[in-house]
Amino acid sequence: MTQLPASLQTWFDSRGWQIHPHQQAMLDRASDACLMLVAPTGGGKTLAGFLPTLAELADAPRTGLHTLYISPLKALATDIRRNLLIPIEEAGLPIRVEDRTGDTPSSRKRRQRADPPQILLTTPESLALLTSYEDAPRMFEGLQRVIVDEIHALAESKRGDQLMLALARLQTMCPNLRRVGLSATVEDPPAVARLLARHPDPCKILMADPGPEPDISMLQTDEAPPWSGGGAAYAIPAVLEQVRQHRTTLIFHNTRAQAEIFFHNLWLANEDALPIGIHHGSLDRAQREKVEAAMVRGDLRAIVCTGSLDLGIDWGDVDLVIQIGAPKNVKRLVQRIGRANHRYNAPSKALLVPANRFEVVECVAALQAVQERELDGEPRGPGPRDVLCQHILIAACAGPFDADALFEEMTSAGAYAGLAREDFDACLNFCATGGYALRAYDRWQRLLQRPDGLWQLRDPRSAARIRMNIGTIQDTDTLKVRWRGRGGQTLGEIEEGFAASLTKGDTFLIGGQIVRYEGLREMVVEVTRDAAKKPKIATFMGTKFATSTQLSQRILRMFDAGDWSALPGHTAQWLTLQQEVSQLPQPGRLLIESFPHDGREQLVVYGFAGRNAMQTLGLLLTKRMEEEGLAPMGFVASDYAVLIWGLDAVINPAPLFDLDRLEDGLEGWLQGNAVMKRTFRASATIAGLIERNTAGARKSGRQATMSSDILYDTLVKYDPGHLLLDITREEAMRGLVDFARIREMCDRIGDRIDLVRLKRVSPLSAPLFLEPGRVPINGSADERLLEEEVTRLLDESGLARLGETSAKVAASG
Structure with missing residues (x-):
């Protein structure tokens, strides 16, 4: 067993601490080339990740970069630095720790490249930028360890793909580099370990004691949830009572707009004037930092928040987490639960608040999954090629490169292990020329091949432009919101599209305050205070989560079992009435209801494929119905069903679900749809075809949209086989339209379709009539x-x- 250095052991003893078993295991296996630790929130996993570094530097002090720590959040890096300095300073260790993010001053960034600290805390984007400099080999010389924190959050996105390509670059510079991954919520540890490892090398997995079961239940309220809606306003009195009973409560929401609405309603009902704050990504950074500082001091009794507080930051004495609305994803719920009682072997306490009647069922399913420790997650496909294109440009910024060596390096990154050489060459050709239709334009002639076979930038000055656009995060175009008047304080940001819809005098919520729109000045939204009680709501950007496949299947199994004992009485009665009037959806079968209502024929398809997929299914089914002469008039979708109304009843639904016909319909629909242009714009920006940032300024959303639309139309017309169009189609299928889940649904049900003809609306379909977002169909019915x-x-x-x-x-x- 590896012993702690005396200075660190003395520090542990001074605090009355004993090293946890998984922390000792990390010390014992410090020489492993790749190691992933899965430990519960509050279990000291971050310290476990750093202990080998602290021990090595305590035993053998040295200068230069020893350990690189990578976090998905800038705030997490800052928090880790604050916490890491405690043992370093109190144990008297000669270790310098610094962070490097987008907020770090330029002067410090330059110094870090010349004189790096022993421990550097950064983000995937900052690391990618560092590898783009010619002096990167000198800066990273001697690097021993890389720690990737909250690796589950990075493994699910292009940021993770970008990070693993950057690690492959580091491994080339530092062949003996050791990799460490940390997480509390990994649904498939071997899959994430393969992503972390240098392919084909293995990565060992260390599973810590998961600790006690969380204390999690559904909030009991006097009033039953409504049939539809997402605000959970009915639960405000019960939530306030819980806030009164606890020291600090985090109240999580799935979207920023819902958080704003709930905070406003909570504040109006807060007769005791309890100190309550709000925190989400659209608020001004100064306001977020003010709330964070108040949380750490214990000044706030509750914080209404979104995913901005999901990850492993220790926010003070939080003793209760409340999740408003169904969590949609068990893994996300477990992560949020862990914010309460952030201590090892202390059970987290959490309450779920369903926003509507169907979410009661989903919340119960999520509770059962947490109790059974069954996490969820969607399998990821091969690494996206737009990220690969960006990485080629990053490599070129660092100096001339050999294509064979770069290909070998890239295929050592797990997500790109199966990359075909022809696909790599296509990306290289795109980076060099822009592709067939664009090769005549100098601006896209970025690489050239030298007589010795090496590739380099055609114009060295282009490196600065490439570096300014490094990253995979595609922000929704926003405008800053500021109090009117010279030197007015910035409140946050709203979407450009929402701002364009405002006229002088309109009111909206931001930061929990009702403000009045006064006008747009120099691309800044100017506002004044307003005493209105019914504001418009800013349509904040952010992910609208879809219910995971695993959670959907668990709900179907609950229906099939027919056991409502875990459900409140009102929900059990609702499902019992559904059984009496119609039937409940079942695993492996597709329930379709048909009935007349409001002078139209209604068709309800219970696909349970998630909101994006059900929305796409609505588009494709109405297209198929048009082809069959069934005259659909419109549809609306939820996570679990799509409701279609029209003039004719569907007698035989089977032909509508022919997978080949659906896919053909999708292809035709995508070609003329704005979804493709939106997706093209995102992929083209990542791949470097479109530059959002220039030396002068950042392009506005409208400017970027116009330039990307022109490019898209040009390529479709003159170069339909262009690499970026292929990438766009892949990304649209995988992301916005989620066709993979429709394919999975069709494979799961086969020809097992149950069409139930009813005389009236069924209990399960009733909430769909209240669902927002109805899509009209202009066709033969008109x-x-x-x-x-x-x-x-x-x-x-x-x-x-x-x-x-x-x-x-x-x-x-």
């Missing part, structure tokens, strides 16, 4: 309705009989 209306008007005016008489006269000659 023509039929127009013909019927003309006939009706003719009948009412007597012109129809006059028309018949004229026809008879004409016929008699």
Whole structure:
């Protein structure tokens, strides 16, 4: 067993601490080339990750970079630095720790490259930027360890792909580099370990004691949840009572707009004037930091928040977490639960608050999954090629490179292990010329091949532009919101599209305050205070989560079992009535209900494929219905079903679900749809075809959209086989339209389709009639309705009989 250096052991003893078993195991296996630790929140996993570094530097002090720590959040890096300095300073260790993020001053960044600290805390984007400099080999010379914290959060996104390519670059510079991954919530440890490891080398997995079961339940309220909606306003009194009973409560929401609404309603009901704050990514950084500092001091009784507080930052004495709305994802719920009682072997306490009747079922399913320690997650495909293109440009910024060596390096990154050489060459050709349709333009002639076979930048000055656009995060275009007047304080940001919809005098919520729109000045939204009680709501950007596949399947199994004992009475009665009137959806089968309502034929398809996929299914089914002459008029989708209304009843639904026909319909729909242009814009920005940042300024959303739309239309017309169009299609299928889940649904049900014809609306379908976001269909139904209306008007005016008489006269000659 590896012993701690005396200075560190003395520090542990001074605090009355004993090293945890998984921390000791990390010390014992410090020489492993790749090691991933899965330990519960509050279990000291970050210290476990750093202990080998502290021990090595305590035993053998040295200068230069020893350990690189990578975090998905800038705030987490700052928090880790603060916590890491405690043992370093109190144990008297000669170790310098610094962070490097987008907020770090330029002067410090330059010094860090010349004189790096022993421990550097950074983010994937900053690391990618560091590897782009010619002096990167000198800066990283002697690097021993890389620690990737919250690796589950990075493994699910392009930021993780970018990070693993950067690690492959570091491994080339430092062949003996050791990799460490840390997480509390990994649904498939071997899969994440393969992503972390240098392919084909293995990565060992260390599973810590998971600790006690969390104390998690559904909040009991006097009022039953509504049939539809996402605000959970009915639960405000019960939530306030919980806030009164606890020291600090985090109240999580799935979207920023919902957080704003709930905070506003909570504040109006806060008769005791309890100190309550709000925290989300659209608020001004100064306001976020003010709330964070108040949390650490224990000044706030509650914080209404979003995913901005999901990850492993220790925010003070939080003893309760409340999740408003169904969590949609068990792994995310476990992460949020862990914010409460952030201590080893102390059970976390959490309450779930369903926003509507169906979410009661989803919350119960999520509770059961947490109790059974069954996490969820969607399998990721091969590494995206737009990120690969960006990495080629980053490599070129660092100096001339050999294509064979770069290909070998890239395929050592787990997500790119299966990369075909022809795909790599296509990306290299794109980076060099822009592709067939663009090769005549100098701005996209970025690389050239030298006589010795090495590739380099055609113009060294382009390195600065490439570095300014490094990253995979695609922010929604926003405008700053500021109090009117010279030197007015910035409140945060709102979406450009939302700002464009405002007229002077309109009110909206931001930071929990109602503000009045006064005008747009120099691309800044100017506002004043307003005492209105019913504001417009800013449509903040951010992910609208879809229910995971695993959670959806668990709900279907609950329906199939027919055991409602875990459900509140009102929800159990609702499902029982559904069984009596119709039937409940079942695993491996597809339930479709058909009934008349409001003068139209209604069709409800219970696909349980998540919101994005059900939205896409609605588009494709209505297209198929048009082809079958069924005259659909519109649809609306939720996470679990799609409701379609039209003029004709569907008698045989099976032909509508022909997977080949659905995919053909998707192809045709995508070609002329804004989804493709949006996706193209994101991928083209990542791949370096479109520059958002220039030396002068950042392009506005409108400017970037215009330039990307022109490029897209040009490529579709003159170069339909262009690499970026192929990437765009892949990304659209995988992301916005989520066709993979439709394919999975069709494979799961086969020909097992249950069509139930009803006389009226069923209990399970009723909430769909209240669902927002209805999509009209302009097709044959419009023509039929127009013909019927003309006939009706003719009948009412007597012109129809006059028309018949004229026809008879004409016929008699």
